[in-house]
Structure formats: structure tokens, C-alpha cells
Amino acid sequence: xxxxxxxxxxxxxxxxxxxxxxxAETIWLFGLHAVRDALSxxxxxxxxxxxxxxxxxxxxxxxxxxxxxxxxxxFDRVVGLPPDSVHQGCALEVRPLAWGGLEEVAVSGRGQPMxxxxxxxxxxxxxxxxxxxxxxxxxxxxIAPARHTAPETGALAKTxxxxxxxxxxxxxxxxxxxLIALKDLGYVVIGLAGEAEADLEHVLDEVGGRPVCLxxxxxxxxxxEKTRETCDHLAKIPFSGPFGSLNVSNAAAxxxxxxxxxFTSP
Numbered sequence: 001x002x003x004x005x006x007x008x009x010x011x012x013x014x015x016x017x018x019x020x021x022x023x024a025e026t027i028w029l030f031g032l033h034a035v036r037d038a039l040s041x042x043x044x045x046x047x048x049x050x051x052x053x054x055x056x057x058x059x060x061x062x063x064x065x066x067x068x069x070x071x072x073x074x075f076d077r078v079v080g081l082p083p084d085s086v087h088q089g090c091a092l093e094v095r096p097l098a099w100g101g102l103e104e105v106a107v108s109g110r111g112q113p114m115x116x117x118x119x120x121x122x123x124x125x126x127x128x129x130x131x132x133x134x135x136x137x138x139x140x141x142x143i144a145p146a147r148h149t150a151p152e153t154g155a156l157a158k159t160x161x162x163x164x165x166x167x168x169x170x171x172x173x174x175x176x177x178x179l180i181a182l183k184d185l186g187y188v189v190i191g192l193a194g195e196a197e198a199d200l201e202h203v204l205d206e207v208g209g210r211p212v213c214l215x216x217x218x219x220x221x222x223x224x225e226k227t228r229e230t231c232d233h234l235a236k237i238p239f240s241g242p243f244g245s246l247n248v249s250n251a252a253a254x255x256x257x258x259x260x261x262x263f264t265s266p
Contacts, residue, residue: 025095026093027094027151029092031088031090032088033158033162034154034158035049035090035091037162038165039063040061041097041166043098045094049063049066049093050093052069052075055089075089075091102178102182105140109140109168111140112139113140113212115187115214116142117214117215117216118142118217119175119223119227120221120224122149127142128155128161129160130252131160131163131167133253134163134167137253138264142170145172145173146173152164189230191217191223191234192223192237192251193223193234194222194245196234198236200258204235204258204259214255215227216248216255
């Protein structure tokens with residue numbers, strides 16, 4: 001009886017196991033630029049550096065790690081990267097970055113009070129490009145659900161071209177709950193939808209200087225219904241012609257530029 005009484009609830013055990021599994025996860029970053037930026041990031045936990053001699057000569061430093069030098073002909077097999085990875089003979093095993101909680105980053109993070117939320121954007125190249133734009137225009141974070149969105153991977157890091165080491169990328173549980181939390185913190189949530197009646201510029205004029213969360217969906221399906229219902233506004237990027245479309249990373253860059261102007265214009 002006492003053993004059953006002292007036993008942790010199943011949901012607590014499951015949560016602790018998930019936390020341990022997450023902490024044990026490692027990823028391989030590859031390519032000279034991505035590896036060099038990760039090596040110079042003191043917040044990044046680094047485990048193994050595998051390089052060819054040529055890549056080591058070009059890397060310019062190992063961040064204190066003892067490099068494992070291997071032959072270019074067997075590099076893919078040693079590291080276990082996908083065959084189409086453009087690794088340049090350089091790969092670094094790391095643990096995912098810990099950026100802190102959403103409230104902390106949204107309220108007191110670096111940059112302008114802007115957040116980008118991604119709804120089922122699964123292509124790592126798109127997410128990497130969005131991280132680059134978020135860094136350029138000073139957003140405090142890019143957030144996305146832990147499921148059905150691109151995780152932190154080598155392909156994402158390579159496309160982000162170093163931004164992954166500097167731009168917070170938060171994986172959250174439920175997107176709608178996160179958007180509600182941002183609204184409680186004073187953010188205005190704007191969903192990008194091609195069929196929306198209002199132009200993004202007009203919505204931003206109406207919002208004024210308040211913090212903004214820009215929500216973008218996957219190409220094709222767009223925003224889910226629950227996500228739409230949670231947004232304060234739906235807005236579109238106007239096109240000059242009757243037909244046209246942008247991929248999600250381009251739409252994010254344009255939206256971030258439009259939103260950032262409100263904080264940087266005199």
C-alpha cells in the first residue's frame with residue numbers, strides 16, 4: 001500500500017522520461033560555416049568534431065575539441081550523414097540549444113518585440129531561411145510546435161548560415177496555447193493568409209507600436225483552423241498582379257521587414 005502511495009503519477013514519470021530523452025538527443029551540424037559558428041558559441045554543448053585534414057586547415061580552430069581526422073572517402077560512413085549532405089568534410093556533434101521559456105524570451109529577449117510563429121512548417125531549409133530573416137530584422141524568437149515542424153538539424157543549421165547559434169528557436173507544445181500566452185503578454189497575433197481581406201501594412205498601422213507575433217503556415221495548407229481562430233487579425237501580403245504566391249520563408253522576410261520598420265523608423 002505504501003509503495004503505491006509513494007509512487008509518482010504516470011504522467012509525471014512520462015514527463016521525466018521525455019525530459020531525459022530530450023537531454024540525451026544529439027545532432028550533427030555540418031559545413032564549415034555552421035560548424036565554425038557553433039564552435040564559437042559558448043552556449044552550445046559540443047561533443048565530437050570529425051573533419052578531413054583539408055577541412056581542418058580551413059576551419060581556423062576547434063574550440064578546444066580534439067578533432068577526429070578522417071579520410072574524405074569514408075567521411076559519410078563515419079559520421080552517418082544523409083548522402084546528399086554538403087558537409088565540406090566537416091561535422092560537429094552537439095546538443096540542441098536551450099533558449100529558456102517563451103515568456104522570458106518574449107518579454108526580455110534581445111531585439112525588437114516581435115515573434116515569428118510557424119504552423120506545420122516542416123521543411124528545414126524554409127525554417128533555416130526564416131531564422132536568418134528573424135535575426136536580420138531583430139525578432140526575439142521563432143517558435144514552432146515540437147511536432148510537425150522542422151527540428152534543429154544539420155540541414156536547418158546550414159541554411160540558417162549561423163543564425164541558429166544566435167536566433168532563439170523555441171519548440172513549444174501547443175501552438176494555440178503559446179499564441180494565447182503571447183496575447184496575455186501584450187502581443188498582437190497576426191496570421192498571414194492569402195485570402196485575408198486586410199493588407200498586412202494596414203493591420204500593422206492599426207496595431208501601432210504594440211508587440212507583434214507573425215504567424216505563418218505551411219505552403220499549401222496554410223494556417224490550421226484553430227490557429228486562425230486564435231489570431232487577433234488575419235492579413236495578406238498584397239501582390240501587384242491577379243496571380244502570385246510566395247514561399248513561406250519569403251513571406252516571413254517581407255512580414256518581418258514591414259513589422260520591424262515600426263520600431264526602427266524615426
